[in-house]
Amino acid sequence: MEKELKYIDLVEQPISMHPKKFALWLFMVTVVMIFAALTSAYIVRQAEGNWLEYDLPQVFWFTSGVVVLSSLFLHWAYISAKKDNLSQLRIGMSMAVLLGIVFLVGQWYSWVALVDRQVFFVGNPSGSFLYVFTGLHAVHLISGVIFLIIVLISSFRYKVHSQAMNTMEMATSYWHFLGGLWIYLFMFLLLNH
């Protein structure tokens, strides 16, 4: 028995989750922590008084709708990819990317609306916080759009299908996460206004 002892490993390693997918989830944890810190800072600062009150831009309702719709399209694309329906996949992803860009433009108009209300980035922290929330979220969303575009291109090269879902799954989770993050920020702002 002892002489026959060898390294008995299967060629496949016991991987419980795709490492890159897992790393993406950890990255999302760091993003959560950034926004948790910022929103906590908002609450702490608000409690100290000297806080400018103003109305939130109405366009946030529109952009929230857009971001949810975009997620729905992406999910439809994801299901289509699983079923190897590549034309639906491309339509769904293109729509998601398009709506993502519409969302970013909408967020820009929220800044325009804020300036119209005399709420500037430089001034009372109450306003500055809103610019930081939307700005930092937009930066992350741009990274998401880039990610989606990369996956979209590879879908045109027939690299996304039911047997190759890793990047698609990662892009989908990241996009849903960013949408959810915006909904959280919007809810947070609504409740603390």
Add this chain to the structure above:
Amino acid sequence: MATASVATHDTAHDHHDHEHHDNFVTKYIFSTDHKMIGKQFLITGIFWALIGGLLSVLFRLQLGFPEMNLEWLRPLLGGWITETGQLDQTFYLALVTMHGTIMVFFVLTAGLSGTFSNFLIPLQIGARDMASGFMNMLSYWFFFVSSVIMFISLFIKTGPAGGGWVVYPPLSALEQAIPGSGLGMTLWLVAMTFFIASSLLGGINYITTVINLRTKGMSFSRLPLTIWAFFLTAVIGLLSFPVLFAAALLLVFDRSFGTSFYLSDIYIGGEALPNTGGSPVLYQHLFWFLGHPEVYIVLLPALGITSEVIATNSRKPIFGYKAMIISMLGITILSFIVWAHHMFVSGMNPFLGSIFMFLTLIIAIPSAVKVFNYLTTLWRGNLIFTPAMLFSIGLVSFFISGGLTGIFLGNSAIDIQLHDTYFVVAHFHLVMGSASFFGLVAGVYHWFPKMFGRMMDARLGYVHFWLTFVGVYMVFFPMHYIGIAGFPRRYYSWTGFEFSNMYTDLNMFVSVAAIITFAAQFIFLFNFFYSMYRGRKASSNPWRSTTLEWTTPIVPGHGNWPGEIPTVYRWPYDYSKPGAEEDFIPQTVPLSATPESNLPHEQEQVKTEMEIIKDESEALVANEAKES
């Protein structure tokens, strides 16, 4: 008897051979091999430790010998020596700031965690490499960019950042405040942004690797305590560094864009600044939400290394393996809910202060459990005093003596007297600075044979240890006394004050001790670089250790194990097991191969183990048949 060195795999798989065609650049510079990246972190960390130590010697000269003519330092410091031959006052502030920043982040975070997490995680869990070699490489190069920027900031005309390593606003937010708040502070923030990115990339990789890439049989309850420590360190970093990023981001907006997150109602030269509505305490909350966990980011890897070194060199299983894990978990969780004990005197609600005091004092429990376990592991062990062992015991000593003063400081009433005095300096230099530094050095002595295939000289190691160990106590022990007397930290000149001018002798003593201790580190440096090329050739398992890294070739290539990755059958602390032939049984030895030393419950597991082995060898044969 079957041992770990059964690398006799005749049907060798050559699927890793193609990676040996590295040229100089891919092997030594842009390497994706976790071992090379670990060494890169180590060398950069040593470089920073020298700079950081040198800075401390400079300000110790000022503190110990305030009247001394420092004209001879002009070739090095240039304009920072005033015309009367004194150290420039603002430069003194920059020195303490940079010493803190460099030591906390660049040496004890990147140099310690970066080195050993990278080097040991794949080797000890049985993985070919990190989950993402590319991200790992990126992590080092972000750290490198951060290092270059921080290093440049030492040489600019207005000097590096000077507001203390915590960079509290408004001092750090207003360029007019002190020279160091100008370009130096900007570079500090840019460097720290890169540093945070580097830490996060590294941390994500460590966590992913530990969770997903463990070899067969390596369950969480069979992980060496080093890996547990690195894993929890990475978790802490992942949760706390983003908060520092948020704090720094708002500080950047305040500094460069005119916002008022931290600034309110400030007058400079009679002129009111436009900023209103900000809160400097907000920054303190955000900073210490990282700052306190950072203490454990620095300390936990050192504690993990100590567990491993003490168990190996006591030839005994670590006492209370599960208790060690639970106490590390406890420390991890508690580290996030005690941050405000750094802010007892910031005008915080005293009731809140007592809550934070309560939570802070709870940390004494897991810490005491760890100390108890170290001592009971040492107790009646067959101690082998290698340099690594001595440094580990030194760590335990510092952890006790520095930890005790933490109980004083965690008390919100006593902290009113002790806050920002040399008592605090003594406390954290012992418990966090020196303890972690000793863990780092112990790790280098212990894993040097694995890193470079040669042994470090033990006699030089002993000299290094005793000079450093005694030196550290000589430096930091007297500081407790002057701290209790109210001697404040970061003061450039203290001889002019009635309450502090009687401490000249004590300060002189501390400075001399600091210089000797710093000089002793050059013994280590010589030993390190000399042994790298001329040291005695190492055997494959020089410390007769049980963990997986000693089953690799003496200098493992990229991929770590030729052929299959070994399977793990037992926990990593089977030292001096009753009945066993040798006083250690490597993790790769199946229970079925050691019937003489199995405990009753292990004997029962043998049967299932045999079945698994049978299944696996069938699968292996099938796989090989498929490949050929």
